[in-house]
Amino acid sequence: MITTKRAYNFNAGPSALPIEVLQKAQEEMVNYNNSGMSIMEMSHRSKDYEAVHNDAIARLRALYSIPDNYEVLFLQGGGSLQFTMVPMNFLGKEQTASYILTGSWSEKAIKEAKLFGQVQEAASTKENSYRNIPALEEIQFSETDAYVHITSNNTIYGTQWKEFPQTGAVPLIADMSSDILSKPVDVSNFGIIYAGAQKNLGPSGVTVVIIRKDLLEKANTNIPTMLKYSTHADSNSLYNTPPTFGIYMLGEVLKWVEEKGGLEAVEKNNEEKAKLIYDVIDNSNDFYRGHATPESRSLMNITFRVANEELEKQFLAEAKEAGFVGLNGHRSVGGCRASTYNAVPFETCKALAEFMIEFQNKHQ
Known part of the structure; x- marks a missing residue:
């Protein structure tokens, strides 16, 4: 059985797999x-x-x-x-x-x-x-x-x-x-x-x-x-x-x-996970800025920038140290990206939302 500590895995792909399947x-x-x-x-x-x-x-x-x-x-x-x-x-x-x-x-x-x-x-x-x-x-x-x-x-x-x-x-x-x-x-x-x-x-x-x-x-x-x-x-x-x-x-x-209850239940869970992170972005007074317009936002890939380039680098460095994996945006556009695919647990998304709030409180 898998007993080692699991990373907060936000990789865009290959991405997290369900622990039960592994x-x-x-x-x-x-x-x-x-x-x-x-x-x-x-x-x-x-x-x-x-x-x-x-x-x-x-x-x-x-x-x-x-x-x-x-x-x-x-x-x-x-x-x-x-x-x-x-x-x-x-x-x-x-x-x-x-x-x-x-x-x-x-x-x-x-x-x-x-x-x-x-x-x-x-x-x-x-x-x-x-x-x-x-x-x-x-x-x-x-x-x-x-x-x-x-x-x-x-x-x-x-x-x-x-x-x-x-x-x-x-x-x-x-x-x-x-x-x-x-x-x-x-x-x-x-x-x-x-x-x-x-x-x-x-x-x-x-x-x-x-x-x-x-x-x-x-x-x-x-x-x-x-x-x-x-x-x-x-x-x-x-x-x-x-x-x-x-x-x-x-x-x-x-x-x-x-x-898990089929595709309807999976969709509901994905909506709840993404909302945790989007709510932090929306309530950050532009400390975090989402790339996608609200009506087109993905439930799978949450893309955003931090207040300035220096803070963004610090955010990614501190996130990595805290156990978050895969938060760098794609190399072609930079920024940050949290991929919240089906197998990314709700608790992992909650941990990221809490980290984002804590980071903003320290640096704004």
Whole structure:
């Protein structure tokens, strides 16, 4: 059993995992299901692993009420490979895709799409330093678009979509790498949802793709085998050796979410955790300044600056000494960031809020 002192872990990813899941993995590490082997040692064609694989798919389907006309895939390459796979499969040379720019990851996604076809910015908040999510009425896309792409949560800038655009017959594709499993979502509003696991789903190494089956039938076939979604859909994500341990851990995280009361209960807990920290920011008389506008604030990544650069450095240094990990903002923007993913305990967020108040009282 894990008995060592745990850090106050606010890493943006890979991020905190539920202690109960880590303890379960520790117990089963060298002898899974009395097989005499770790899950990492057994064949991905074995009955033991097949049961783990299929159970993870079934639990994800149940938690999100995923309709039967969607496939659930376990891929590799992180969300970043999806920046390439999406246009490679669905953006023809004579087609246009619309991308909504809300941060660095959507910038990376549109850059990859330009290699395969025409793209347009359906909306962007770059001029406002990505402080907010575009208003729905600002989004301009065409009914002839191959798809519309969004990033549901922006880890670097701390913004999150509260309401998704309605794109009608045009498939809406969402990179949900940093807020998947954090709240209920109506999957039927999307053509594709994809997410790297390392924020809320499990350890890094596995990527979940939820894809509507009719899109598979329309996909480009003149591309490499491993980059076709159909390859993985046709083989239950077992065309080649999958990231078996990552999928095992993902399944255990899904069980943990079920035990916590499902996605509605997880969302409520996330709201309460984030409120602890946002309240300190809002009541600090600008000693702490949030980056995101209030209506676009993320429940997963809380980004802020301290009164001045010297105090900010001191804040981060003292926080590190006090046991807080991962509070530095992304290297591209600086500042501070507290990532409060599902597995970050309420008590950890409370400890940070209390530290922030104490620091302000000492230095204002």
